[in-house]
Amino acid sequence: MRTGPEVAARVAAEQLRALPGDPEPLAFDIDWAGPVEHELPDEPAVQAACGIMHVHGRAAGRPQRLGVDYASTLAGVLAAQGVLAASLARARGAWFTSVRTSVAEAALLSVQQYLAVATADDDWAEHWQSGGRPPFTSRDGVRFELEVLHAEGWLRFWAELGAESGAVADGWWPFQQRFATAAANLPEALHRAVREVDYDTVVSVAALAGVSVLPVRDDPVPPAEAPACTFRALPGTARFAERRGVAPLDGIVVVESTRRIQGPLAGHLLRMLGAEVIRVEPPGGDAMRGVAPMSGDCSARFRALNDGKRAVELDVKSASGRRELCELVADADAFVHNWAPGKAAQLGLDAEDLSRVAPGLVYAWSSGWEPLRWPDPPLGTDFLVQAHSGLAAAVQPAGEPSAPSLMTLTDVLGGAVSAMGVLAALLHRQRTGEGVRVDSSLFSSAGVLPRPPRRPVLDQPLRTSDGFAVLSGTAPEQLAAILGVAPEAVAERIRERPSGFWSAELSAADVVVTPVCTDLRELAADPRFAAVLGRGTHVFPLAPWEFS
Template sequence: MATPAISAVGRTAGPLDGLRFEGSGPPGAADALVAEHLRLLGAQSHGASGGRFTVTGRDVGEVITGTSWGATATDEATAQAATGIMAVHGRRDGAPRGLAVDYAATATGVLAVQGLLAGLLAGLRGGRRIAQVEASAERAGLLTVSQYLAAAGAEEGEAAELSAGGPPFTSVDGTVFELETLDPGVWAAFWRALGAPEEAIRRGWRPFQFRYATACAPFPETLHQAVRASPWQRIRDAATSSGADVCPLRSLGDRAAEYDGAPPWQLTPHEATYAAARVPDDLPLAGFTVLEAGRRIQAPLATHLLGLLGAEVIRIEPPGGDPLRGMPPACSGISARWLALNRGKKAVEVDIKSPSDRKRLREMTADSDVFLHNWAPGKAAELGLDHDDLAPANRALVYAYTSGWAGRLADAPMGTDFMVQARTGVGEAVRPADEPPAPSLMTLLDVLGGLLGAEAVLAGLLLRERTGHGVRVDSSLLGAADVLTAPARARAAQGLDPRRPAGFRRPLRTADGWIALPDHSAIPHDLSGQSTDQALGRMRDHGLAAVPVVTDLADLLSAAPISRDAHGAPAVPTPWSFA
């Protein structure tokens, strides 16, 4: 009989049950998230809850986890500037722009918890004892832009133009909304229903399609004009008739009012049959096999992180291989972006439409530790590859589903990054009070969703190791949105203005570039007549730790600790330091 799922309320089992944690030292920006996740996973807090966290337990010994900003950054603003986050987020606007949410710190906190879980798991499995784990915001930031960095270091140019432009759209009666479709025929039908010119429809598809890769979508202005001339009801009718999805931008207050308090992942243990194997090795997940049936970013990034921790990752790809392998720009004939998420993985081609191939996949899961996918809702059950189909043959399986909505919103649109941003108030949270809300065209939630998916799998593996239970693991982009906007959503729930003040994290223009100041710094006088070096010197004279803003990601390829893989593609460093 299955055990009840772990949740924030009424939980019965957690991977950190019976463990305690205590903070020491000055608190950092990521500490609140680390402490909250440790509590959600079952650990009990004793003493201070900031700085470095010491986690102890009878069967696991002691592991310390902590975060740092890194070598150059001193806070969120300077971390975003130094790692290229401002550059990527600002592409739609044509200039670097800071995210008003603590994106680098959030990613760093999740990575710190991942490292802790991996360290505890390594100790239980008889591997190298890991006494200390650290995640830095600079390495976390590089990881979040790793696809864009890979493209900047490829042998050829981008597949689509990098220039200002993109959604959201605004109707004649003032509704601001996001549009989503993955089908060029649906795209064309939607715009024809609104009377857009055929040439603009044709020219607009490629930049719209590639906006996930380029973080901008410079499609023709006439498409914006077509929606600005149409009332919201007509736009909804066009979406319904064409098969496109449209979603009005919701506020943080809207999300706060409906928020159900659910944690960012759910762990559901099943029957206890797992017998732990001792695999001494330097990497915590050595000896584990992970099957991944993932596409795009969220699921492949989750398993990429598991692979960095030592797991053997096997991708389940369609006949002919993953079509995204050929997505330009390429290194040695393979997509640089694809390599950023999938280098080092093995691949097996499986036709999931074929009964014999589905049987072969079920046989593969029977010998695996983890099966992870991000298929559309209901697809796994339709294929006979859901948790209930696979667990009977492998009671020790950690079955992981990384979804868009986790089934938590009945009226949810398509569960893609920008639609989830629109529906959950992220578009409001990422912009300061003097800018109109707009979801970022940087794939904020796909990346953070992948980080949370890996964290959830590690929690499932640790729970299995400590209890003998196989586990179903669920994570989502909705969970990622809620984690990212938690501080702003809390302000909205209290009736306060959830947005950061005007000009917050806006970099300052110099004569030849941009600089970013720490969040607490007062904005100085106009710097546009000074060079970047002169402006930085002026800031240092005033005791301010300003940094230059990276505007060309190619500059990071030699300045940051980035290597090249066997294909010549840029590879960001492993985000954890273990000791």
């Protein structure tokens, strides 16, 4: 089995060992750049070139490095997906022998929504400003994250705390849109309102308003270990004919009822592997379809995760809608949802219910907090999970306060982990005929990311005369000697010249200079990325696997 970058290869191997289905010992190959024609020697260079530093740094107003090997970890999960998909295809009669992916392609997948927004074909401009972002700090020094999905709860929470009504109104849009923009410039009056009360008061007011709050942990290590996915056998035995095709999942049918990012991304990855994905939406269609900016006749953000799926509108709250869903699932191989806890059982659409109409079904639930149990569970959303899981500490450098990245890290990784679990369950089903329930969550996916025991001191990108750059291949003291300056003068010296100058000047010393992407439209137009990006009414990453 071939390996690539250490973290990516280790994540792939660990996940494959932990998953059922007995995947075949196929070769997987992970490299840094893959088809991207760019010298990318390490994780910081990939984060710089592929837009991660730009998106993660929006809230601060300048590119910033993530303190975890996020792109490498996602590449490891993609490699595990590839091995599982190829093993499934082999069990169904195909003859794949190896799979390849890259850290750069994983990085592009992680920013695909932001890339779609930046390259949409309407005249809507990105509305984001740095500064003012959560977390909030109470009078007794507790830093906390806040989540609320509806304006009524937002208004009541801040009214109870006595915040200025104008600031409350002005803050709702940037707060609501932070998932889309990776920034949240909230009025200072909101921060001031919570600084005037203790955290216990915040918790009480939040409970009355239907708002979730959680402290931001300073320890980067997760508070509890959880497997990426858990699996449970379902009753019944699958009946399926042998299917053969070019794509690994050719002939596989997946029904999904999902929203936001985590669930739709799971279906998106399965579709890119060749599955037919039928997306169940409420009557009138998913409300996200109309959210600006538009790409053709649909939201760019929605299209980034849902293009290529077949949409079916039905009301699962009605008896007729539930019957229609059961009819769809009866002819499918897998059902994927990320409904709120308890909703599936309330509707009579839980795993045991659907396995009766579709024996051998793979049933996948992507949640926020599984397997954690809360007396009164908070909303299971990205930034709360980052706060509680320690990821908010791990992504920020030592010496700075813990804060979640406003790039949706666990939503993307959670969708990838869910798809990986579905693939493992499909492979097990193919070998045994048994149906499988797969549970995963944002919290369990956060645990896949390797964490240092202490928060790292991060080398951040250096400002040049025309932007920012990451320098790889040398220690700071060596770089100072090469430049002929004292170590404390390196940053000032680098700032004197453009990134291109330093790339040529330092190449003889085996220092790789990677300019930091600060405009996703420029990345989309860069010919070095042409082999991995598709183009329509917006630009999108192509499937990140090559099978042979």
